[in-house]
Amino acid sequence: MGIVMKNETLKVENVSMRFNLMEKKVDDLKDYVIKFIKRELRYQEFWALRDVSFTLGQGDRLGILGLNGAGKSTLLKIIAGVLKPTEGKVTARGKIVPLLELGAGFDSQYTGAENIYLYGAVLGYSRDFINEKYDEIVKFSELGDFINVPVKNYSSGMKARLGFSIATIVEPEILILDEVLSVGDAKFRKKSEKKIMSMLDKGITVLFVSHSIDQVLRICDKAIILDKGKLVAQGKVKKVCKIYEERMNES
Amino acid sequence: MSRLFDNFNKYRFLLVELIKKDIKLKYRRSYLGILWTLLEPLLTTAVLTFVFGGLLGKGGRTFPVYILSGRLLYSFFAGSTKAAMKSIRKNSGMIKKVYVPKYIYPFSTILSNYVIFLISLVVLFASLFVFDINVTFHILWALVPLLLLLILGVGIGMILATLAVFFRDLEYLWSVFLMIVMYTSAIFYHVDYSSFGEKVWLFNLNPLYLIIMNFRNAVFGTPIDIKALLLTTIYSFGSLIIGIIFFYKQQDKFIMNI
Known part of the structure; x- marks a missing residue:
């Protein structure tokens, strides 16, 4: 236990996540003091994840199924390192690239070109690496001369295209996908799917969240089901998808 | 500790990018650009000199330099702390999606303000010659309060x-x-026993005043005040340690x- 075996790329051990939600949101000092004096500062505990464990090896492609509020996004955020779990731990080997809400890290006043450097730095790339890959990123994004225009003048599709191009320029060991297979227009969507498929063929580990069972079946070889924060099923993708369909029909 | 250092090294490029972004965007939309950084303290110093020197008849020939040196340090402190306060919320979009060490946001904000502040010191340097102030080797001591100001x-x-x-x-509270x-x-007045009496010790509670005082000592070629130096060292490193622990x-x- 606790030792990462050679081909294990991701190990999630007994991860639980608790949120302390205030019954009414208090986010200024004035409200806080008033509520404190009136003794109305009540917190409500809410477990978004409860004791979730699984292990992925190199090349495993895991589909994460579950209804809204099942804890899928929380799990992805914990794996990406954005959230720290209340209990348990996550051990990952190698570079994790999260393709979540592409372009969320852009500065709207900055031009596309400047944002390539900024967003690249956020993702942990070095300056030399970005210099080297700059042309490739611009070419893939198909932004052309728009690359020197501030991002605030971009359409949402253009932003997503640029975000996708920057995030996928590295070859990650672990890729986190949150239904981003619909980037931009039909033409770019095909291109981005092709790019993702080529990454998959290189044997990277993938975590894929989707509501579409078809997509999960097409992309993944393993799957888990989350229900109200608990892991209720895991195993081969076909088996788990079947369980999921049955559960859906029951309710 | 070494993990912290590795982490810092990995994100050094991001730190530089964030500092560059702050500075670039600040001046992108103004015609005067970086010149504004030099012009703004000159104008406010002119106003303060007119009010306190001209109308109220305070200070002497070098009073504008006295005001300018205090004002430059104060406006760095005020501007940078205000901006750092907003830095986490301002970058919430990024914080929620990608892992980046969070201290990088307040830290880069303070540093970008510091770079602009250092540029604005050019005005002070020029004023030393305009007002014919005898610059001595004491001016090198100015580096110490300047560093303490950054740490604070x-x-x-x-x-x-x-x-x-x-x-x-x-x-709003912080603005007040x-x-x-x-x-x-003491940006536009002198602190002395004759005007404040026993209450003069109260000024020891304001780290910024003490930093400004030693900075002025260096600029005007008088020896550094050791007691103020010790106090400001305690204030600066104390706030840094508390800040880091609290943040983490x-x-x-x-x-x-x-």
């Missing part, structure tokens, strides 16, 4: 950045507090509050 800014900035995540209205700091920093203890809760 980072420390206070981290504390404010943390608090502001939980209390949105802190911005900064007003107190400004009036007690609270940072995992940020994401649920922004």
Whole structure:
């Protein structure tokens, strides 16, 4: 236990996540003091994840199924390192690239070109690496001369295209996908799917969240089901998808 | 500790990018650009000199330099702490999606303000010649209060950045507090026993005043005040240590509050 075996790329051990939600949101000092004096500062505990464990090896492609509020996004955020779990731990080997809400890290006043450097730095790339890959990123994004225009003048599709191009320029060991297979227009969507498929063929580990069972079946070889924060099923993708369909029909 | 250092090294490029971004965007939309950084303290110093020197008849020939040196340091402190306070909320989009060490936001904000502040010191340097002030080797001592000012800014900035995540209205409180700091920093008056009597010791409670005092000592070629130097060292490093500990203890809760 606790030792990462050679081909294990991701190990999630007994991860639980608790949120302390205030019954009414208090986010200024004035409200806080008033509520404190009136003794109305009540917190409500809410477990978004409860004791979730699984292990992925190199090349495993895991589909994460579950209804809204099942804890899928929380799990992805914990794996990406954005959230720290209340209990348990996550051990990952190698570079994790999260393709979540592409372009969320852009500065709207900055031009596309400047944002390539900024967003690249956020993702942990070095300056030399970005210099080297700059042309490739611009070419893939198909932004052309728009690359020197501030991002605030971009359409949402253009932003997503640029975000996708920057995030996928590295070859990650672990890729986190949150239904981003619909980037931009039909033409770019095909291109981005092709790019993702080529990454998959290189044997990277993938975590894929989707509501579409078809997509999960097409992309993944393993799957888990989350229900109200608990892991209720895991195993081969076909088996788990079947369980999921049955559960859906029951309710 | 070594993990912290590795982490810092990995994100050094991001730190540089964030500092560059702050500075670039600040001047992108103004015609005067960086010139504004030089012009603005000159104009306010002219106003203050006119009011306190001209109308109230205070100060002597070098009074404008006295005012300018105080004002430059104060406006760095006020501007950088205000900006650092907002830095976590401003970058909430990024914080929620990608892992980046969070201290990088208040830290880069203070540093970008510091770079601009250092550029604005050119005005002060020029004024030394205009007002024919005898520059001595003491001026090298100015580096010490300038460094302490940066440390104080980072420390206070981290504390404010943390608090502001939980209390949105802190911005207004801090503005009021900064007003107190400004009036007690002796920007446009002299602190001496004849005007303040026994209460003069109260000025020891204001770290910014003490930093400004030693900075002026260096600029005007008088020896550094050792007691003020010791006090400011304690204030600066004290606030830095408190700021770092407080920030690290609270940072995992940020994401649920922004």
